[in-house]
Amino acid sequence: MASAQNGLTRIETHGGKKKHENGVCHDDSSAPVRAQTIDELHSLQRKRSAPTTPIKDGAASPFAAALSEEERQRQQLQSISASLASLTRETGPKVVRGDPARKGEAAAKGAPSPHAQHHHHHHHLVTPTISVSDSSLKFTHVLYNLSPAELYEQAIKYEKGSFITSSGALATLSGAKTGRSPRDKRVVKDEAAAQELWWGKGSPNIEMDEHTFLTNRERAVDYLNSLDKVFVNDQFLNWDTENRIKVRIISARAYHSLFMHNMCIRPTEEELESFGTPDFTIYNAGQFPCNRYTHYMTSSTSVDINLARREMVILGTQYAGEMKKGLFGVMHYLMPRRGILSLHSGCNMGKQGDVALFFGLSGTGKTTLSTDHNRLLIGDDEHCWSDSGVSNIEGGCYAKCIDLSREKEPDIWNAIKFGTVLENVVFDEHTREVDYTDKSVTENTRAAYPIEYIPNAKIPCVGPHPxxxxxxxxxxxxxxxxxxxxxxxxxxxxxxxxxxxxxxxxxxxxxxxxxxxxxxxxxxxxxxxxxxxxxxxxxxxxxxxxxxxxxxxxxxxxxxxxxxxxxxxxxxxxxxxxxxxxxxxxxxxxxxxxxxxxxxxxxxxxxxxxxxxxxxxxxxxxxxxxxxxxxxxxxxxxxxxxxxxxxxxxxxxxxxxxxxxx
Ligand SMILES: Nc1ncnc2c1ncn2[C@@H]1O[C@H](COP(=O)(O)OP(=O)(O)OP(=O)(O)O)[C@@H](O)[C@H]1O
Ligand SMILES: O=C([O-])CC(=O)C(=O)O
Ligand SMILES: [Ca+2]
Ligand SMILES: [Mn+2]
Known part of the structure; x- marks a missing residue:
């Protein structure tokens, strides 16, 4: 292996097979990286995503109505901008796609920059007119339907209290509220609602007027627009495709976006292409309180539903369950109008096709007992029963985690992996092993995971009559x-x-x-x-x-x-x-x-x-x-x-x- 040269022993790293020319030392035998700079190297790492809209045979049928990816993204932004628009100001907001932290990154690759559009927009900033306020000078970046991996990075970088646990789940904190706030849930009582809804003793619908709703809506929208970036989820409710509802969730935290990604039905790329205008929109400004001087506000938390506007506003609570159950309330209004019964129940199906519904209040065992290794899981919490059978409203499960054990609830245990949101659990700071017996933060610790994380989930989540x-x-x-x-x-x-x-x-x-x-x-x-x-x-x-x-x-x-x-x-x-x-x-x-x-x-x-x-x-x-x-x-x-x-x-x-x- 070693050969004598000028009396010194030279160590060769290539088994003597290859001759070194000109005495140049090579660090490695493999081909060098195809980048001249570190930036370029980093730009090589990420492949550009395939467009969410598959370009349909554009060349073969030039007259096809298929939109270009650019046009589709423009329409999407326009729709989101309309969602975020103030009801009192004529201009704004200015929304752009993408992560503000990744400005200019794509340039090195030579590929058309995904931020080209946004440079263009910034151009307007050079000549602001004197009448515009500061808020109309800024841009709000839209992080649209991010993947779980992207949301993990957002949470870990920007949201205190977010950690990856040893099983790969994202542990996070829901803040001061670790459960829903039913006494702060209000519904706009307009003429139609006064007629149709249940009011008074025992009813969960605490009234508010339209004007107060708009005040809170404006507060939420202004808060969201004041941020550098917001998360937008466009998703579905109800696996019965004939009675599917399109929902848009606008929120300020990656936690909220990942939670709803897991809990609502995730659209395919084709479905997203034709998503259009949502049927219902949530404005989640949970970090920001409501104003106690506002009529009807009895605390700094308010969860407001306006059926006529098809909107929900959340102020003063970050507990993600408010979004899930707020939408459930909306389904309890919309579905019965179509002769469909909405149910707070779990649902599973035997191999013979026998369906069981599990009704029960929180903590009675809907999730635990519908998740059954010998049966197919249709859903754990919210269903519809129509003339054609049962359908799950959601795309995920929301399991209680207190005292969770691998032995007693193996399927739920195994579902707590990469992609799952773990709320308010306590874990070892080094090993990141979760201690499910620990109630230090709350007794209501929870895991939200996509339904397909349960191995015997029935997808699509529909079944025959119970x-x-x-x-x-x-x-x-x-x-x-x-x-x-x-x-x-x-x-x-x-x-x-x-x-x-x-x-x-x-x-x-x-x-x-x-x-x-x-x-x-x-x-x-x-x-x-x-x-x-x-x-x-x-x-x-x-x-x-x-x-x-x-x-x-x-x-x-x-x-x-x-x-x-x-x-x-x-x-x-x-x-x-x-x-x-x-x-x-x-x-x-x-x-x-x-x-x-x-x-x-x-x-x-x-x-x-x-x-x-x-x-x-x-x-x-x-x-x-x-x-x-x-x-x-x-x-x-x-x-x-x-x-x-x-x-x-x-x-x-x-x-x-x-x-x-x-
Ligand atoms: N005999 C039992 N049957 C069912 N659950 C039990 C029993 N004993 C203890 N438990 C525990 O009770 C809890 C039941 O919670 P589960 O998540 O199933 O509630 P849920 O009905 O789905 O409520 P929510 O609507 O709030 O999600 C679990 O933590 C489970 O381990
Ligand atoms: O909504 C929640 O926070 C949890 C839940 O499923 C319920 O209470 O029925
Ligand atoms: Ca449950
Ligand atoms: Mn429930």
Whole structure:
């Protein structure tokens, strides 16, 4: 290997095969990089994206209506500029595409600069007229439908509290609010809304007038336009393509953009090409508070919906769930007008095509129980039931993460990877391993991931008419049976009641489990009177022969503090028995007070837990607690007693009689 030269030993790195000429030393044997400068090298690294609009055979048919990529981008910017326009000023805003931090970068490549357009715009700055304000001098950069990788970089560079966890998820903080703010959700009460929507006691719709909405809208728009850049997502809701809604989300944080990227349906390039004007627009200025001097504002948070304008404004909360559930509210208005029932439910399908719906309030198990390794996941939280079957409204799932374990919820665990947003979790600062038991930031820690991260997701997320309708209640009193079979009237009674013991955290300000009634298992999201949805559900269940079930995923062996939450594996066995049809043919007995039909045996579940009285050591306390809960049900239902459900007065009577009797 070494040869003697001038008496010194020379080390050769090429095994002596290659001769060095002129004594020049080469660092490497491979071909040199094809760049003269570092900038050029960097410009080589990124290939220009294929245009979002595939150029359709332009040469072959010169008269085709296909737009050039440039023209399409111009129209897109014009549409976004229209979205962001002030309602009081004639000019502005000036929007340009791209990341302000990457100005001029593309020049080295010699390719046509994607910023050419923006240099052109800046040209106007040289000759401003005296009357323009400072705000009309600036440009707002639009980061349009960025990819998860791009959004990661934006979050990590610019948003404090954003980190990559050991599994690749993006951990972030939602700020001071770690749950929704239902007391700050307002809906514009114009003439039509006054007629159509549910107002008054029990309604989630707190009124505001059009003028106040516009004041808040202007505040949000001005805030967004004052920024260097905003994120814009154009996406869809509802996998039923005939009833699909186009939504645009304008936000200030990469966190919000990635969250909605995951939660809404992601358009294909072709679909984006013909996106046009959105059906609904969200202005998320969550970092900026509302003005307490503004009429109706009772805090610095306001989430405002204007159905006529098809707009939502968010001020004073960065909790991303507001966007998800705000749009759900809009669907609860739009869909019933088309005879389609919108549902706060999870949904999955067996290999035989049997569909189950899982209703329940926050934390009762919709996501956990619809994510089932033996079944196809249609969706975890928001669905539509139309004449052609069920469809998921969303393109992603939003799982609670507190105490998440790989063993108990493997599919959710594995979905927490690159692309997933992890809200408000605590992790090791070095290893970046998440500690799912840590509640330091909040109990309502969450993961938002695209539905295809669940291996057995059913894509497209649609299915036939449901066979089983499972009502989940997390009963902190520990007196409801783990499972009961319901007749139609009972199903309606419990659907309208919407009982659970709210699990801490999802709604801002609630710290401990407490009994809650929320009509249709989602009173916070419905827009019409609960009986409207109930009538539709009764009609559909009857028409398609679905069976109702009440499943208690809450306490057994005593109330909260004494007993324990029913073990998840037992609940899964119960759900399996519903899916398989085993429970349809089981032996039943009827409980006192609630009059519920409970099975005496289920494969894999200890029989003694099926009747809760067996699990309580203090039988007197059981009876007392049972009557207490029954009393709460009765009192809650009083407000519904005067309403007729559907066209049939007899169903109303039956439903009233289907409640507790004591
Ligand atoms: N027996 C049980 N059945 C179902 N879930 C259980 C049970 N025991 C504990 N849990 C836990 O309860 C939580 C249920 O939360 P899940 O995310 O499914 O709520 P959700 O109904 O989807 O609510 P949201 O509408 O807020 O998303 C999970 O953290 C799950 O691990
Ligand atoms: O909306 C949220 O924040 C979480 C959720 O799914 C619910 O509360 O039903
Ligand atoms: Ca959920
Ligand atoms: Mn939900």
């Amino acid at each position: 066979t089983n309708v499972i009502l989940l209640a997390c009963d902190a009193f520990g007196v409801l049976p783990p499972v009961s079979k319901l007749n139609l009237a009972q199903t309606m009674y419990h659907f309208i009641s919407g009982y659970t013991a709210l699990v801490a955290g999802t709604e801002d300000g609630i710290k401990e489990p407490q009994a809650t009634f929320s009509a249709c298992f989602g009173a916070a999201f419905i827009m019409l009177h609960p009986t409207k949805y109930a009538a539709m559900l009764a009609e559909k269940m009857q028409k398609y022969g679905a069976t109702g079930w009440l499943v208690n995923t809450g306490w057994s062996g005593g109330r909260y503090g004494v007993g324990k939450r029913i073990k998840l594996p037992y609940t899964r066995k119960i759900i399996d028995a519903i899916h398989s049809g085993e429970l349809l043919t089981a032996n039943y007995k009827k409980t006192e007070v609630f009059g519920l039909e409970i099975p005496t045996e289920i494969d894999g579940v200890p029989s003694e837990i099926l009747d809760p009285i067996n699990t309580w050591t203090d039988k007197g306390a059981y009876k007392e607690t049972l009557l207490k809960l029954a009393g709460l049900f009765k009192k809650n239902f009083e407000v519904f007693a005067n309403y007729k459900i559907g066209g049939d007065g007899s169903l109303t009577e039956e439903i009233l009689a289907a409640g507790p009797n004591f």
